[in-house]
Amino acid sequence: MFRRGRLLLWGACLALAVALPLVFKSGFMLSLLCQIGIMVVFALSYNMLLGQTGLLSFGHAVYFGIGAFISMHTLNMIGKDGGPLVVALLPLVGGLAGLLAGVVLGWVTTKKAGTTFAMISLGIGELVAACALMFPGLFGGEGGISGNRVVGTGSLLGFTWGPQVEMYGLIVAWAFVATVAMFALTQTPLGRMANAVRDNPERAEFVGYDTQRVRYLMLILSGLFAGVAGGLTALNYEIVTAETLNAHTSGVVLLMTFVGGIGFFYGPIIGAILVTVMQIVIGGMTQAWLLYFGLFFLFMVLMAPGGIASVIAMQRNLWQAGLFRRMVPHYLAVALPILVLLAGLVGLIEMTYALLAGEGVGAGDTATKVMGMQLQLASMEPWAIALAITVAGVALTRWIGGRTRAAWNETLATLHGDRT
Amino acid sequence: MTAPAIRLSGLRKNFGASEIIRGVDLDIRRGERHAIIGPNGAGKSTLFHLISARLPVSAGVIELKGENVIGLKPFEINRKGLSRSFQITNIFHNLSVFENLRCAVLWSLGYRYSFWHRLAGLTDARLRADAVMEDIGLAKRRDTPAGILSYAEQRALEIGITIASGADVILLDEPTAGMSRSETDDAVALIRRVTEGKTLVMVEHDMGVVFGLADRISVLVYGQIIATDAPAAIRCNAAVQEAYLGTGSHLGHQP
Numbered sequence: 051m052f053r054r055g056r057l058l059l060w061g062a063c064l065a066l067a068v069a070l071p072l073v074f075k076s077g078f079m080l081s082l083l084c085q086i087g088i089m090v091v092f093a094l095s096y097n098m099l100l101g102q103t104g105l106l107s108f109g110h111a112v113y114f115g116i117g118a119f120i121s122m123h124t125l126n127m128i129g130k131d132g133g134p135l136v137v138a139l140l141p142l143v144g145g146l147a148g149l150l151a152g153v154v155l156g157w158v159t160t161k162k163a164g165t166t167f168a169m170i171s172l173g174i175g176e177l178v179a180a181c182a183l184m185f186p187g188l189f190g191g192e193g194g195i196s197g198n199r200v201v202g203t204g205s206l207l208g209f210t211w212g213p214q215v216e217m218y219g220l221i222v223a224w225a226f227v228a229t230v231a232m233f234a235l236t237q238t239p240l241g242r243m244a245n246a247v248r249d250n251p252e253r254a255e256f257v258g259y260d261t262q263r264v265r266y267l268m269l270i271l272s273g274l275f276a277g278v279a280g281g282l283t284a285l286n287y288e289i290v291t292a293e294t295l296n297a298h299t300s301g302v303v304l305l306m307t308f309v310g311g312i313g314f315f316y317g318p319i320i321g322a323i324l325v326t327v328m329q330i331v332i333g334g335m336t337q338a339w340l341l342y343f344g345l346f347f348l349f350m351v352l353m354a355p356g357g358i359a360s361v362i363a364m365q366r367n368l369w370q371a372g373l374f375r376r377m378v379p380h381y382l383a384v385a386l387p388i389l390v391l392l393a394g395l396v397g398l399i400e401m402t403y404a405l406l407a408g409e410g411v412g413a414g415d416t417a418t419k420v421m422g423m424q425l426q427l428a429s430m431e432p433w434a435i436a437l438a439i440t441v442a443g444v445a446l447t448r449w450i451g452g453r454t455r456a457a458w459n460e461t462l463a464t465l466h467g468d469r470t
Numbered sequence: 471m472t473a474p475a476i477r478l479s480g481l482r483k484n485f486g487a488s489e490i491i492r493g494v495d496l497d498i499r500r501g502e503r504h505a506i507i508g509p510n511g512a513g514k515s516t517l518f519h520l521i522s523a524r525l526p527v528s529a530g531v532i533e534l535k536g537e538n539v540i541g542l543k544p545f546e547i548n549r550k551g552l553s554r555s556f557q558i559t560n561i562f563h564n565l566s567v568f569e570n571l572r573c574a575v576l577w578s579l580g581y582r583y584s585f586w587h588r589l590a591g592l593t594d595a596r597l598r599a600d601a602v603m604e605d606i607g608l609a610k611r612r613d614t615p616a617g618i619l620s621y622a623e624q625r626a627l628e629i630g631i632t633i634a635s636g637a638d639v640i641l642l643d644e645p646t647a648g649m650s651r652s653e654t655d656d657a658v659a660l661i662r663r664v665t666e667g668k669t670l671v672m673v674e675h676d677m678g679v680v681f682g683l684a685d686r687i688s689v690l691v692y693g694q695i696i697a698t699d700a701p702a703a704i705r706c707n708a709a710v711q712e713a714y715l716g717t718g719s720h721l722g723h724q725p
Binding site: 234235238239240241242243245246248249250252253255256257258260261263264267271 | 522524543544545548549553554556560561562563564565569572573574576577578581582583584585586587588589590592631634635
């Protein structure tokens with residue numbers, strides 16, 4: 051399973067993850083990195099369903115959330131009796147909770163594939179989210195439940211898990227183990243038959259496999275890893291609210307996985323990193339970040355339905371055929387009008403948002419700051435300029451984009467021509 | 471006396487009010503190559519779907535090697551040693567040729583739903599998949615995704631997946647449909663080779679293939695079998711000639 055090149059790649063990724071907090075020392079960066087580590091595990095577990103088994107779930111946060119809640123309750127139950135070692139193993143408790151949830155709920159959801167599965171997963175997701183608000187004793191109601199990850203007095207090899215950087219270390223360790231395990235699973239009979247069931251469930255039945263059983267097992271294992279991610283999130287934030295298992299969280303993990311690319315094992319990793327960074331960085335810059343997020347998702351679905359991983363794979367093919375250099379000028383040329391278009395769009399969105407939402411100051415604000423510029427919303431001028439930039443951006447993108455597309459098609463033709 | 475490979479008794483299938491299979495009784499002997507022919511719409515493919523449990527039967531009994539298999543699921547019947555191919559190519563499109571064949575052998579080698587074996591370490595699965603790949607002439611396409619194979623190659627893979635598990639009762643649904651003359655000849659040679667010592671039931675329109683391969687032929691017309699006999703006897707059967715365009719000419723031309 052681990053050839054030398056692959057072993058090197060895994061080692062390099064681990065080394066990078068360990069080294070990152072040495073470079074980015076700020077508390078902001080550290081909490082961003084922690085969130086990324088958790089989301090990588092969550093998104094990879096989601097892709098066990100979507101990418102590997104062909105199951106589109108709208109309720110995967112259920113397993114994540116249950117893992118988080120059970121971990122938090124366990125943490126609070128241990129109290130002073132526990133120590134850093136027990137805390138370090140808590141994500142395993144979360145994983146077991148996710149696995150058990152998979153055994154119970156998956157038995158219902160995996161009876162059917164396709165649209166039926168998607169709908170049932172949505173229903174179960176809503177059901178569990180509703181339960182979370184109906185049983186405040188268990189789920190803490192709107193406020194959630196909180197705990198303290200520093201328990202007992204001792205330390206584990208010097209770690210108490212108190213400082214955020216120690217928590218980051220714990221997340222990296224768990225994320226690495228979980229990622230290796232999930233990759234290993236893709237190289238087993240069950241992992242391969244999941245692909246077969248995804249491609250052609252009928253034929254899978256005619257080579258001796260119960261497709262329902264394959265889906266069920268994959269869902270249980272996926273619940274296990276989602277639960278591990280949930281346990282990590284409980285430890286990391288020391289609070290778990292009902293939001294961890296609601297539809298919004300299920301939507302975000304679907305988005306991450308899809309944007310990253312469901313056809314490649316590493317796709318969800320890229321998606322988790324990118325979407326988390328966007329969430330936190332753009333979310334810190336503008337309140338309209340959900341809108342940008344939506345636009346970005348639309349753009350990806352339309353332009354690169356295979357996700358970022360498929361774009362990377364394509365460029366690698368070109369590179370290996372010596373054709374990549376031919377495309378570079380075209381990429382650069384088309385980047386410029388896209389930036390112009392983006393600038394215009396951002397201006398329009400920010401001004402509209404400031405005017406309608408009032409940016410906290412009260413609706414009908416007359417001035418706002420966009421990209422460092424103070425704009426008077428009552429006058430026509432900034433609107434006209436932003437609109438003009440947007441229109442120019444659209445026109446330029448269409449014009450240059452058309453030529454890029456032509457060059458792309460020609461390069462692809464050369465690539466396939468070389469192959470045959 | 472061993473039980474026949476397949477025994478159908480009083481088999482019926484209706485879709486709503488229309489009855490497609492209207493009482494079929496048929497014994498397929500062990501080790502024979504048996505062809506089922508008949509005009510379009512006679513119910514040949516439906517008969518296959520019933521035997522392989524793709525469709526539930528309306529009435530009657532199907533016995534596989536002496537065992538009643540009514541109500542079993544397709545994968546359960548497959549595990550009892552019956553494997554089938556499809557008229558419309560039915561393969562794992564995103565997987566490579568090799569992976570397609572390896573998927574087809576995993577269950578019969580006992581790996582079931584294992585997530586504790588490494589695929590790369592399963593020598594027996596690899597050797598068997600490689601052997602079948604060699605057999606069907608796709609060794610040089612080993613790592614090609616099945617979805618981009620040529621039509622004839624996909625048909626060969628279809629047969630490969632069907633035989634890979636080592637099932638001893640093989641159902642082939644129009645294995646040479648849509649093939650050119652030379653491709654058909656290759657396919658016939660392939661079928662002859664890979665079904666050696668096994669029971670073969672095939673639906674086929676190409677009379678050259680049927681009369682070249684089959685030990686016995688059954689003629690299905692409007693959901694009923696009007697004759698089951700050796701090829702030579704079928705060719706002179708008056709009822710069969712009647713069913714085919716009302717004359718014997720259609721059957722007579724082919725060797």
